[in-house]
Amino acid sequence: EPHTHRRVMARSLRPLHLLLVLLLCVLGCSHAGPGKAVCRVVRLTADCSHLSLEEVPADLPANITALDVSHNRLRKLPPVVLGRYPQLQLLQAGYNSIQALEADLCRMLPLLRKLRVQHNVIHLLKEANLVHCSGLTELNLASNRLKLLGDPFLPLKSLVSLDVSANGLSSARLGTQPQMGGLRELSLSGNKMSTLQKDDFSCLCNSSVQVLRLGSLPLKNLEPGCLKPLEGLRELVLDGTKLGPNLTDQLCQELKGSAIDRLSLRDVHLTSVLHTTFMGLADTNITAVDLSRNEMSSMANGSLRWLRTLKLLSMEENNFRQLTREMFVGLDSLRSLVLRNALAKSRSWYAVIEDYAFSPLRCLESLFLDRTTFRGLTAQTFSGLVSLQYLNLSWSKFDLKIVTNESFASLSNSPLRTLNLTETGITRLADGAFASLGNLSTLLLGYNFISQNLSGSEFRGLSRIQKIHLSFNNQKIRLTSWSFQHVPTLRTLMLRRALTGTLDLKPSPFQPLQELSVLDLSNNNIANINSDLLSGLHNLRVLYLQHNNLARIWKSANPGGPLLFLRGLENLTVLELDYNGFDEIPAAGLQGLRKLQELSLGGNMLDFLREGIFSDMVSLRSLNLQKNLITSVQKSVFQPALANLSVLHMERNPFDCTCDSILWFAEWLNGTDASVPQRDSYVCNTPSAYFNKTISQFEPLSCRDTTPFQALYVFTSTTVLIVMATALVFHFQGWRIQFYWSVLVSRTLGFREVDRGEERFQYDAYVIHAQKDRRWVERHLLSLEDKQLRFCLEDRDFVPGRTRLECIVDMMRQSRKIVFVVTETLLNDPWCTQYKAHHAIQQVIEESRDSVVLVFLEDVPDHRLVRALLLRRGMLRSRCLLNWPPQRERRPAFQQSLWVALGSSNRIQ
Ligand SMILES: *[C@@H]1O[C@H](CO)[C@@H](O)[C@H](O)[C@H]1NC(C)=O
Numbered sequence: 001e002p003h004t005h006r007r008v009m010a011r012s013l014r015p016l017h018l019l020l021v022l023l024l025c026v027l028g029c030s031h032a033g034p035g036k037a038v039c040r041v042v043r044l045t046a047d048c049s050h051l052s053l054e055e056v057p058a059d060l061p062a063n064i065t066a067l068d069v070s071h072n073r074l075r076k077l078p079p080v081v082l083g084r085y086p087q088l089q090l091l092q093a094g095y096n097s098i099q100a101l102e103a104d105l106c107r108m109l110p111l112l113r114k115l116r117v118q119h120n121v122i123h124l125l126k127e128a129n130l131v132h133c134s135g136l137t138e139l140n141l142a143s144n145r146l147k148l149l150g151d152p153f154l155p156l157k158s159l160v161s162l163d164v165s166a167n168g169l170s171s172a173r174l175g176t177q178p179q180m181g182g183l184r185e186l187s188l189s190g191n192k193m194s195t196l197q198k199d200d201f202s203c204l205c206n207s208s209v210q211v212l213r214l215g216s217l218p219l220k221n222l223e224p225g226c227l228k229p230l231e232g233l234r235e236l237v238l239d240g241t242k243l244g245p246n247l248t249d250q251l252c253q254e255l256k257g258s259a260i261d262r263l264s265l266r267d268v269h270l271t272s273v274l275h276t277t278f279m280g281l282a283d284t285n286i287t288a289v290d291l292s293r294n295e296m297s298s299m300a301n302g303s304l305r306w307l308r309t310l311k312l313l314s315m316e317e318n319n320f321r322q323l324t325r326e327m328f329v330g331l332d333s334l335r336s337l338v339l340r341n342a343l344a345k346s347r348s349w350y351a352v353i354e355d356y357a358f359s360p361l362r363c364l365e366s367l368f369l370d371r372t373t374f375r376g377l378t379a380q381t382f383s384g385l386v387s388l389q390y391l392n393l394s395w396s397k398f399d400l401k402i403v404t405n406e407s408f409a410s411l412s413n414s415p416l417r418t419l420n421l422t423e424t425g426i427t428r429l430a431d432g433a434f435a436s437l438g439n440l441s442t443l444l445l446g447y448n449f450i451s452q453n454l455s456g457s458e459f460r461g462l463s464r465i466q467k468i469h470l471s472f473n474n475q476k477i478r479l480t481s482w483s484f485q486h487v488p489t490l491r492t493l494m495l496r497r498a499l500t501g502t503l504d505l506k507p508s509p510f511q512p513l514q515e516l517s518v519l520d521l522s523n524n525n526i527a528n529i530n531s532d533l534l535s536g537l538h539n540l541r542v543l544y545l546q547h548n549n550l551a552r553i554w555k556s557a558n559p560g561g562p563l564l565f566l567r568g569l570e571n572l573t574v575l576e577l578d579y580n581g582f583d584e585i586p587a588a589g590l591q592g593l594r595k596l597q598e599l600s601l602g603g604n605m606l607d608f609l610r611e612g613i614f615s616d617m618v619s620l621r622s623l624n625l626q627k628n629l630i631t632s633v634q635k636s637v638f639q640p641a642l643a644n645l646s647v648l649h650m651e652r653n654p655f656d657c658t659c660d661s662i663l664w665f666a667e668w669l670n671g672t673d674a675s676v677p678q679r680d681s682y683v684c685n686t687p688s689a690y691f692n693k694t695i696s697q698f699e700p701l702s703c704r705d706t707t708p709f710q711a712l713y714v715f716t717s718t719t720v721l722i723v724m725a726t727a728l729v730f731h732f733q734g735w736r737i738q739f740y741w742s743v744l745v746s747r748t749l750g751f752r753e754v755d756r757g758e759e760r761f762q763y764d765a766y767v768i769h770a771q772k773d774r775r776w777v778e779r780h781l782l783s784l785e786d787k788q789l790r791f792c793l794e795d796r797d798f799v800p801g802r803t804r805l806e807c808i809v810d811m812m813r814q815s816r817k818i819v820f821v822v823t824e825t826l827l828n829d830p831w832c833t834q835y836k837a838h839h840a841i842q843q844v845i846e847e848s849r850d851s852v853v854l855v856f857l858e859d860v861p862d863h864r865l866v867r868a869l870l871l872r873r874g875m876l877r878s879r880c881l882l883n884w885p886p887q888r889e890r891r892p893a894f895q896q897s898l899w900v901a902l903g904s905s906n907r908i909q
Pocket residue numbers: 061062063064
């Protein structure tokens with residue numbers, strides 16, 4: 001009870017509490033000024049971005065090493081405030097309105113290494129501003145309004161990366177004397193310089209700039225030798241700078257003999273490549289060139305032959321009308337060629353890939369022809385690609401409706417491992433379609449329109465295949481028992497949303513696939529299977545069966561019992577069975593899955609789960625039971641599954657938030673280390689007190705409190721029951737109890753309480769009765785004379801000759817007791833009532849003897865008794881008042897009572 005009391009108190013206090021907290025917060029916030037104390041501090045990193053701050057917060061932990069105040073309204077970075085955080089190594093202050101960098105900033109932050117002030121309005125910058133910044137390794141000044149005075153970067157002796165892009169700089173010259181010896185990355189993109197002068201980079205002559213970004217510049221002019229000072233240059237990015245063919249040509253001349261390794265010329269208006277364009281690169285060891293997005297429509301024959309060392313060439317998104325035999329001549333080292341969307345599109349004609357176009361590329365390993373439209377494959381399209389391992393033709397249009405054994409014949413000499421034919425409009429696979437690709441390990445055929453019975457011969461010759469992807473084929477593929485007979489090496493088979501027809505096949509189509517490790521059969525509306533579907537797939541690790549119609553096969557009502565189709569899949573680690581309409585799981589349905597780590601049963605109709613279904617899941621890490629009909633989460637069912645879990649999804653079930661159903665789960669949720677996303681969606685449905693509340697609001701204490709109440713309840717209800725039972729027993733069987741009690745008493749005390757001096761009595765009782773009741777007296781009283789009782793009856797025992805009156809007086813004297821056999825007749829007998837009774841009473845009073853016993857043969861009201869016999873029931877001891885029971889079985893008890901009454905003492909107690 002004290003518990004309840006306290007809880008009630010707490011409940012009523014709660015709103016007050018909240019209000020108080022709110023008030024404090026409001027007060028606190030208004031004091032602290034906008035945004036303060038809302039920075040997110042994680043370990044030693046403070047994130048104060050996007051808070052509309054106008055000042056740098058001064059109340060952060062002093063030991064932070066990283067501070068992000070970007071995306072605010074700061075106008076300056078006051079050294080005094082920032083000086084409170086002397087451990088700062090990283091300061092992000094981009095996207096503000098900072099106007100200047102104060103000289104003391106670096107002095108107050110001696111450990112500062114990275115300073116990012118991009119997208120501000122910093123204007124004048126001179127040496128004094130950065131004079132203490134010799135420790136900086138990264139300085140980002142992009143998108144300001146910089147005007148450089150003198151040698152502002154001269155003190156930055158440790159600088160590795162400098163970004164001054166998008167500042168409106170009209171010259172690339174950053175200083176007048178050699179400086180920034182450690183600089184490796186410099187970005188000058190998006191400025192206004194139209195000319196790169198000869199000595200622009202001479203101040204960097206002693207540095208080791210490796211990466212230079214000169215994108216989006218209005219370059220018109222490259223003075224000879226302008227890149228000479230950057231001897232270590234390895235990567236040059238000019239994306240978006242409209243060089244055109246002439247400047248490109250010149251640029252390559254400038255790079256002649258340099259250490260350049262990667263050159264990016266995306267979107268530089270290089271509409272055509274001349275024979276000489278890349279000549280300057282011949283004298284380099286360049287490995288990667290990016291020529292994407294140049295609207296290039298043609299390329300002079302052999303114009304790439306200068307790039308003998310090139311390994312990666314990207315020409316995405318161009319407009320070539322054809323790829324000719326001479327185009328790639330000389331690319332002897334090329335490993336990867338990206339031609340994604342590189343051919344021109346037109347309604348009226350298709351670009352052409354000439355026969356043998358790729359034949360010079362003897363080292364080519366990867367060819368990307370995805371999202372490309374061209375006329376079609378011929379017997380020689382890919383001839384000569386003797387090193388090709390990867391070919392991507394996905395999302396391309398090249399009229400490949402039916403794949404025949406001719407289609408990829410040109411690859412027969414290639415060691416092709418991966419062929420990506422995703423979304424290429426294929427409608428049918430002919431016999432031996434891939435027979436020439438004996439090395440193929442991955443065949444991707446998803447998102448096509450394949451519609452056929454797979455007889456098995458389609459995959460003939462794929463002797464090393466490991467993965468076949470047939471998912472998303474509009475559900476027109478029909479499997480047969482022999483579909484995969486030629487590909488026993490298969491490890492991954494994806495058939496999501498691909499199948500039609502039945503899988504109730506014997507033998508199972510998957511029976512040859514002893515190596516199979518991943519099988520996806522999801523989204524196929526599969527309803528009919530047999531228990532052998534997956535038998536023998538000992539290596540199966542991942543099985544997707546979601547979005548099918550398998551509910552029936554697990555029903556106990558299924559003819560022949562539930563199908564245990566997962567039996568023997570002991571290596572299974574991932575099993576998805578969502579959205580199958582399951583409303584029950586047979587006891588052995590998930591048995592033996594000791595290695596299962598992920599089980600997903602979401603979106604079914606599971607309510608009651610049998611005990612023991614999860615008992616084998618000792619490895620389970622992730623369990624998904626969301627959107628079912630689960631009401632109760634019992635320890636006995638769920639404990640094995642939840643024991644080692646790291647992720648649980650059980651939201652959106654109609655939980656019954658009673659102690660019985662949910663207490664254990666609520667406590668588990670509260671205490672678990674596992675991740676339980678969407679905790680707000682664990683909502684109670686019943687009882688009404690918890691309706692629409694989350695499980696976390698369930699009060700476990702309420703269950704503990706019921707214990708005393710329960711005891712009280714049990715106690716009171718038992719008491720009431722006992723009382724009721726006793727009352728009933730007494731009502732119906734009380735006479736019996738009295739009977740046994742009197743027997744017991746008379747047994748222990750002896751039959752007679754003999755009064756002293758009673759020897760004078762000749763009779764035990766003088767019987768007064770109406771004449772009419774004589775028969776009753778003879779039958780029921782005189783029978784007691786056998787038990788050594790002697791009655792005095794007027795008719796029988798009166799001595800003849802004496803007056804009746806004398807006899808009565810005398811006999812009464814000689815009897816220990818006087819028994820009235822009370823009936824209405826007796827009460828109406830004047831002789832009896834007026835004389836006998838009177839005398840008897842007199843005797844009682846005179847001799848102080850308690851000697852009267854009334855035997856009622858009928859129910860007589862008390863007032864009649866008083867009037868007739870001058871006696872009240874209350875005047876006599878209760879054992880002297882006897883009622884003749886009509887029920888035959890009670891008569892022995894009556895006789896016993898009578899016997900006791902007659903034997904009892906006459907003394908008044
Ligand atoms: C940083 O300072 C805070 C208090 O300002 C302290 O709680 C924390 O332990 C400190 N962390 C380290 C690593 O010194």
